[in-house]
Amino acid sequence: MELLQIALVGGVLALDGTSLGQFMVSRPLVAGVLTGWVLGDPALGLLVGAILELYLLVSFPSGGARFPEGATATVVAVAVAAAAGSPGGVPLGVAAGLIWGQVGGWSISWLRRANGRFVPEPDAENPERLMAAHIGAMVLDLARGTLVTLVGAASGRWAVQFFAGAWPLDSTDSAGLLLVGGAVSAGIFLRDLGGFRRRKFLLAAGVALGLLGARLL
Amino acid sequence: MAVLSRRVLASAFARSFLIQGSWNYRTMLGTGFAFAMLPALRLIFKENPVALEASVRRHLEHFNAHPYLSNIALGAALRLEADGESEDAVRRFKVAVRGPLGGLGDALVWASWLPAVSLSALSLVWLGVPGWVAVLVFLAVYNLGHVWLRAWGFKAGLAEGMGVARSLGRVALARLTERVRALAALLLGVLLGTVLGGEGGLGEAGVIWGGLAAAAFVAGVLVGHRLWRPTAVTVVATVAVLATFGWFL
Numbered sequence: 001m002e003l004l005q006i007a008l009v010g011g012v013l014a015l016d017g018t019s020l021g022q023f024m025v026s027r028p029l030v031a032g033v034l035t036g037w038v039l040g041d042p043a044l045g046l047l048v049g050a051i052l053e054l055y056l057l058v059s060f061p062s063g064g065a066r067f068p069e070g071a072t073a074t075v076v077a078v079a080v081a082a083a084a085g086s087p088g089g090v091p092l093g094v095a096a097g098l099i100w101g102q103v104g105g106w107s108i109s110w111l112r113r114a115n116g117r118f119v120p121e122p123d124a125e126n127p128e129r130l131m132a133a134h135i136g137a138m139v140l141d142l143a144r145g146t147l148v149t150l151v152g153a154a155s156g157r158w159a160v161q162f163f164a165g166a167w168p169l170d171s172t173d174s175a176g177l178l179l180v181g182g183a184v185s186a187g188i189f190l191r192d193l194g195g196f197r198r199r200k201f202l203l204a205a206g207v208a209l210g211l212l213g214a215r216l217l
Numbered sequence: 218m219a220v221l222s223r224r225v226l227a228s229a230f231a232r233s234f235l236i237q238g239s240w241n242y243r244t245m246l247g248t249g250f251a252f253a254m255l256p257a258l259r260l261i262f263k264e265n266p267v268a269l270e271a272s273v274r275r276h277l278e279h280f281n282a283h284p285y286l287s288n289i290a291l292g293a294a295l296r297l298e299a300d301g302e303s304e305d306a307v308r309r310f311k312v313a314v315r316g317p318l319g320g321l322g323d324a325l326v327w328a329s330w331l332p333a334v335s336l337s338a339l340s341l342v343w344l345g346v347p348g349w350v351a352v353l354v355f356l357a358v359y360n361l362g363h364v365w366l367r368a369w370g371f372k373a374g375l376a377e378g379m380g381v382a383r384s385l386g387r388v389a390l391a392r393l394t395e396r397v398r399a400l401a402a403l404l405l406g407v408l409l410g411t412v413l414g415g416e417g418g419l420g421e422a423g424v425i426w427g428g429l430a431a432a433a434f435v436a437g438v439l440v441g442h443r444l445w446r447p448t449a450v451t452v453v454a455t456v457a458v459l460a461t462f463g464w465f466l
Contacts, residue, residue, distance in 0.1 A: 019238045022284060024331065024359050033352050046348035050339055057335060058445060060327035064242060064281075068449075088460065094335040095456035098449045115241035122277040130277060134252040137239035168461035176426025179412065179419055181452040183430040184444055187437020189332060190405060196438055199402035201448055206403040209342065210410015215343045 002039070002116050003154055005174035006079050007037055010149025011142045013071035018108070019141045030098075035078040045078045045121025048093050052077060053100065054182035058189050064112075067211050069104025072145055073097040076152035083157040090172045100152040107148050111141055142192035221299055221375075230255040230371050232289055237284050245278045246287060250294075251276035257295050275304055283322020283367045290298040290314050292374025298380065307308045307313050310379055317385075325394040326366070333401035336408050338426055343411040409434075 013034070016026040024030065033048015036042040056070045074097055081093025118127075119133045168178065193199055236249035237463055254276050262269035282290060290311060297307045338355035342348065373384035413419050419427045 011350040016294075018240055019235070024356065027331075027335065027355070029335065029342070029355060030352050033348050041246070042348060046342065046351075049275055050342045053335055053339055053398045055406060055449070057332050058442065062244070062323050063465040066401050072405055086348075086464075091456045092460060093451045098453050104277055112241050115239050115248075116243035119239050119241055119244060120277060122247075124272045124274075130256070130273070134235070134239045137241075137248075138235065141238075145313055152230045154222065163460035163464055166460065168463040172422055173426070176419065176422030176430075177455065178452070179422065179446055180426065180429045183433040184448040186405060186409065187434040188364075188445060189437075190402070190434075191375070191438045191441045192328060193398050193402050193405070198252050199399075202399060202402040203406040203409075206406015206408075207410040208406075209403075210412075211414040212410075213340070213344050213407070214411050214414030214416075217346075 002159075004037055005152035006035065006075060006153050009023040009035055010072045010075035010153070011144075011146030013075065013143050014069065014104070014145025014148070015138065017069060017071050019138045022061075028056055028070045028074040028209075031071050032076040032078055035075045036082075037107065039078065039082045041082055044081055044089070046111045047090055048078045048081050048097070049074055051090070051178050052069075052097050052101075053093050053181060055094075055185050056101070057185045058192065066105050066109055068098075068101030069148075070101065072152060073101030074114040074150050076156055080156035080160050084160045084164035084167075087169065087174055088164050090171075091166070091169070091178060092163060093156075094178055096118040096156040096160070097150070100148070100156070103152065104148050107144050109171045111137075111144050114140065122132075136189040146161060221260065221295060225256050225260050226375070227252050229291065229295060230288075230368070230454070232256070233288050233367060233371065236287055236291075244277065245281035245424070246284070247276070247278050247280045249282045250287070250291065254289060254292055254294065258298060261298055272283075272298060275308060278308070278311075280311055280315055282318035283326060283362060284341070285326055286318040286322035286370055288367045288370035289381055289385070291316060292371040292376075293378050295377050296378035302379075306379070311344070318385040321385075321390045325390055325397065326363075329394055329397040329401055330362050331359065332403055333397055334362075336401060336404035339402065340408045340411050343408065343415040398456070 013031050015024045028049045032045040032052065032126070033042055034045070039045070052070065052074050056068060059067050061067055077093040077097025080096040081089040086201015104140055114198045115137045120129045190196060190199060195201070232253040236246055236253055238252070239248040240246065251273055256271065258269055258272050263270060276294070294307060294311065297310060334355055338351045341351040341354060374381050377384055419430055
């Protein structure tokens with residue numbers, strides 16, 4: 001029952017990724033907290049979601065590009081992390097999420113090819129068929145997201161039981177390991193913004209503000 | 218100009234949130250665009266089913282743009298259809314705007330606004346603000362910009378039709394993008410500061426993890442997007458090796 005709930009959360013959040021609204025409830029930070037809430041551990045969901053948000057900072061649903069799917073990846077990651085328990089839950093969950101993000105991306109490409117086969121041609125006999133095709137494509141996307149999440153969460157939770165108890169790092173080192181990966185995304189984003197030379201003053205001012213905020217709060 | 222009722226305009230605007238519902242590699246946004254136009258086309262051509270069919274067909278053709286900024290084209294196309302512009306004029310207009318609306322939208326929304334709001338929410342998380350507050354701030358701030366952009370684009374397109382490029386110039390989306398990018402650089406610094414100095418951050422993880430993270434950051438700046446996939450593979454492989462190692466112990 002819990003697995004079905006998780007799968008439905010993944011399916012609904014995946015819809016927001018491209019098909020419906022793009023209000024960004026599909027971003028890892030939001031998806032993580034929501035999944036954590038469903039599983040009774042929103043703090044774990046927040047932690048996993050925040051780390052994946054950092055990793056996917058430079059990944060967005062631009063045009064026809066293939067991109068890792070954040071929503072299903074995060075739901076799977078939180079489900080795996082919750083099943084594993086601490087201290088290995090978070091790194092194992094994030095790793096599962098990174099793998100499943102790629103699977104989600106492939107499934108989106110498949111969906112787009114499938115949509116191309118059944119949307120009406122501009123010279124089709126009955127162009128009003130587009131209503132059925134358009135809504136049908138969204139239902140297919142919901143089914144895709146649900147299935148991708150179901151398979152990911154079920155297989156991830158099965159696999160993680162063999163390794164969870166044997167994770168050799170404590171939570172501080174686990175966080176350090178994951179933040180090293182996240183630092184690459186932060187660097188890539190700085191490059192996208194024009195690089196260190198162009199942004200050095202704003203970046204330095206931000207670091208000072210961040211350090212000050214961390215000290216005060 | 219045929220009168221487009223408020224109800225029909227509201228329906229077209231609401232449908233614009235589903236414009237990517239049947240995104241595909243053949244017509245891209247084309248089907249979604251026609252889906253959003255349909256209530257208005259039914260009203261405009263209610264006396265002429267043949268013209269209605271022809272108009273739906275021309276909007277089913279290939280079209281692509283950023284989903285939020287596609288509302289500019291949507292509003293303008295509604296205006297052109299209501300004004301009785303020729304099929305060629307409508308088609309030429311859509312071909313002319315799709316490239317700029319894609320490029321501007323990607324730069325402003327995906328590459329600047331979304332990461333900037335995301336960075337501010339992540340900073341709040343690392344500062345210890347309750348998670349639900351950070352999520353609400355993220356959703357509220359992001360969607361304030363998102364829905365404003367959609368509504369402004371729809372209204373501008375509808376008001377100016379073919380001349381909507383003037384609105385794009387007045388709002389100066391390129392200048393707005395640059396400002397958001399500057400803000401994003403500041404927020405990236407804030408996040409780095411909070412991760413370095415905050416509880417459970419790199420400051421507590423020790424010199425080795427701090428040094429590795431600094432090296433990873435510099436590598437990201439130097440190499441760019443090509444490094445993302447190898448990084449993800451390396452993180453997954455490291456976690457797998459450590460987990461297997463622990464299992465054998």
